[in-house]
Amino acid sequence: MTAVALAPGLERYHAAIAELAPRAHPSFPTEGAVWVLSGTRDWCRRAERAGRDGAVAIVVDEPVPATDRDHARVAGLAIPVILSRRRVRADLVVDAATQEAAHLVTVDGFGPRSSWPTWARDAVGWARVLGGGCLEPTARHVSSDVLLVALASASGVPATVTCTLGGPGSAVAIDAVALAPRRVEVRIDETAGLAEAATVSDAGRLVAPTRFESTERLALRRALDALGDTTPPADLTELRHDEALVRAMAEPAG
Amino acid sequence: MAWGVGVIGAGPGAVALHVPTLARVADEFRLVHVADAGSGRAAEIAARTGARSSVGIGDLLSDSEVQVVAVCSPPAEHAAHIRAALASGRKAIFCEKPIATDAEEARAVLAECAEAGALLVVGTHHLFDPAWARAKRHLDAAEGRVLSVTLTLALAPNARYHAVVVGGATPTSPSRPPMDPSDVDLNAFIVRQLVMGLAVHDLPLVRDILPGLEHVVYARAVAPVGFDMALRTGGGLVRFSAVMLPEGADTLWRLCVTTTRDRVEICFPPPFVHAGSARTTVRDGQGRCTTFRTEPVDGYEAEWRALASLLRGETAMEYAELLADADDVLAVAEAAAAAVRSGARS
Numbered sequence: 001m002t003a004v005a006l007a008p009g010l011e012r013y014h015a016a017i018a019e020l021a022p023r024a025h026p027s028f029p030t031e032g033a034v035w036v037l038s039g040t041r042d043w044c045r046r047a048e049r050a051g052r053d054g055a056v057a058i059v060v061d062e063p064v065p066a067t068d069r070d071h072a073r074v075a076g077l078a079i080p081v082i083l084s085r086r087r088v089r090a091d092l093v094v095d096a097a098t099q100e101a102a103h104l105v106t107v108d109g110f111g112p113r114s115s116w117p118t119w120a121r122d123a124v125g126w127a128r129v130l131g132g133g134c135l136e137p138t139a140r141h142v143s144s145d146v147l148l149v150a151l152a153s154a155s156g157v158p159a160t161v162t163c164t165l166g167g168p169g170s171a172v173a174i175d176a177v178a179l180a181p182r183r184v185e186v187r188i189d190e191t192a193g194l195a196e197a198a199t200v201s202d203a204g205r206l207v208a209p210t211r212f213e214s215t216e217r218l219a220l221r222r223a224l225d226a227l228g229d230t231t232p233p234a235d236l237t238e239l240r241h242d243e244a245l246v247r248a249m250a251e252p253a254g
Numbered sequence: 255m256a257w258g259v260g261v262i263g264a265g266p267g268a269v270a271l272h273v274p275t276l277a278r279v280a281d282e283f284r285l286v287h288v289a290d291a292g293s294g295r296a297a298e299i300a301a302r303t304g305a306r307s308s309v310g311i312g313d314l315l316s317d318s319e320v321q322v323v324a325v326c327s328p329p330a331e332h333a334a335h336i337r338a339a340l341a342s343g344r345k346a347i348f349c350e351k352p353i354a355t356d357a358e359e360a361r362a363v364l365a366e367c368a369e370a371g372a373l374l375v376v377g378t379h380h381l382f383d384p385a386w387a388r389a390k391r392h393l394d395a396a397e398g399r400v401l402s403v404t405l406t407l408a409l410a411p412n413a414r415y416h417a418v419v420v421g422g423a424t425p426t427s428p429s430r431p432p433m434d435p436s437d438v439d440l441n442a443f444i445v446r447q448l449v450m451g452l453a454v455h456d457l458p459l460v461r462d463i464l465p466g467l468e469h470v471v472y473a474r475a476v477a478p479v480g481f482d483m484a485l486r487t488g489g490g491l492v493r494f495s496a497v498m499l500p501e502g503a504d505t506l507w508r509l510c511v512t513t514t515r516d517r518v519e520i521c522f523p524p525p526f527v528h529a530g531s532a533r534t535t536v537r538d539g540q541g542r543c544t545t546f547r548t549e550p551v552d553g554y555e556a557e558w559r560a561l562a563s564l565l566r567g568e569t570a571m572e573y574a575e576l577l578a579d580a581d582d583v584l585a586v587a588e589a590a591a592a593a594v595r596s597g598a599r600s
Binding site for chain 2: 103104106108110138139141143145146148150156158160162164165166167169170171173175177179180181182183185189191192200201202
């Protein structure tokens with residue numbers, strides 16, 4: 001049984017701990033515990049400190065964008081770091097994964113202007129997932145309402161991410177499509193509470209089963225699983241990739 | 255009495271599209287003559303429809319029963335065949351897209367149509383889809399500013415859809431050479447062709463809501479045959495991506511409009527089939543999601559009905575709109591081809 005220590009303001013994780021019994025039990029922040037941190041500003045420093053103070057794994061809930069230098073602090077930790085991104089759930093990523101290389105990936109994101117770097121990062125994340133790996137920008141466009149970046153993977157898969165900025169009350173929506181004979185369609189719609197991955201082939205449309213596990217339980221379960229793994233989770237590497245591209249999207253034209 | 259139609263061309267556009275579509279509008283049009291360039295397919299069509307057939311366009315244009323000329327020949331011949339129809343005194347023309355393969359020719363042939371007072375419908379069928387008119391009414395009424403338009407096309411092989419509208423074999427179009435990453439000029443040529451032959455269905459819709467092309471942000475060829483590009487137009491951004499696939503999933507043909515008020519998604523049916531209008535869904539800022547009722551009439555039937563409406567004098571010809579659409583498509587095609595060349599060399 002693993003101790004799990006929650007930072008203040010993360011009450012939703014109490015239910016996740018209960019739902020993972022007997023693998024987990026609540027604890028104070030102590031050595032040997034999995035620490036769950038809020039992803040609000042300065043999360044990298046808090047994660048670094050948790051690592052120093054004896055956490056065996058760290059879960060960061062909805063990390064806000066940070067600088068690459070801050071990310072590097074966390075990357076130096078020798079413990080598993082799980083980043084809970086509710087718009088790029090790890091289980092949905094597995095559902096959407098395909099062995100077939102896409103001919104083209106398109107991702108359309110929409111959400112509030114105020115938090116665009118966060119949800120645009122998640123839109124980029126889907127381009128990475130469906131494009132089969134790291135992406136490099138080849139062209140971009142920035143206006144007051146729309147940001148677009150054309151990308152290509154190392155193996156030559158082209159991808160395009162278009163982010164349209166809405167008003168303060170806008171809910172985030174992400175539509176991602178991997179165009180291939182076996183097409184993958186991912187739809188995230190926070191208004192509808194929808195997170196869906198479908199595969200479309202000449203046999204028809206197959207929608208992956210609804211994932212009823214909460215994002216908190218999923219993140220915590222992955223942290224517990226990672227304790228016994230020799231391969232560290234790729235969450236931070238992927239986040240750094242996605243945020244670097246968002247920064248590139250927003251750079252003033254040179 | 256239905257208007258007599260003479261179809262120039264006997265390729266897939268005639269066999270799998272306009273000849274079967276004419277049967278859906280038999281209350282207003284009847285096929286009386288089909289002409290080909292010597293393939294023999296016109297005779298096959300004529301044999302099963304009771305129409306006459308001929309080789310070349312002379313006999314068709316001399317046929318007194320031909321009141322409407324349908325130009326379904328290869329795109330490079332469209333302008334010449336429109337001119338021939340005008341010269342024969344015909345005042346009603348249906349032309350498959352595009353009306354010409356360069357802007358100067360398009361302007362000239364439209365001016366000649368206007369001078370002759372000829373009625374002309376161009377087969378950009380999405381523009382005629384009842385779902386677009388309904389979506390456009392919604393966008394106008396909502397008064398939201400259009401921020402972006404995205405178009406995503408993953409096209410299954412046409413033969414799959416020919417098979418549901420034709421009983422026998424369908425002629426195949428000449429295949430395009432495959433994309434070659436090292437041949438920039440070939441790829442630019444293919445992207446130009448795809449804009450004129452494929453994007454032409456949707457660029458008039460884009461121009462409807464975001465008129466005034468500013469520039470092409472980027473364009474690139476996509477294997478096996480396709481393109482991916484972004485345009486700045488009318489103060490908004492358009493991302494247009496299309497891939498023609500050799501097998502697999504059914505066609506996805508989706509247009510999404512995001513405004514300051516809501517998001518409108520239109521899913522068009524695959525080409526050639528008659529499955530009713532496109533499906534439109536509107537998601538507003540309050541979380542409401544509304545799906546509009548689909549109509550039994552599709553864009554193919556609606557474009558012929560539009561010509562009937564012009565012939566009856568119920569609607570007026572808008573040559574300026576046709577010209578603006580043609581100019582826009584050709585400008586995008588040229589700019590996209592240039593962007594493919596410059597992008598590859600940068």
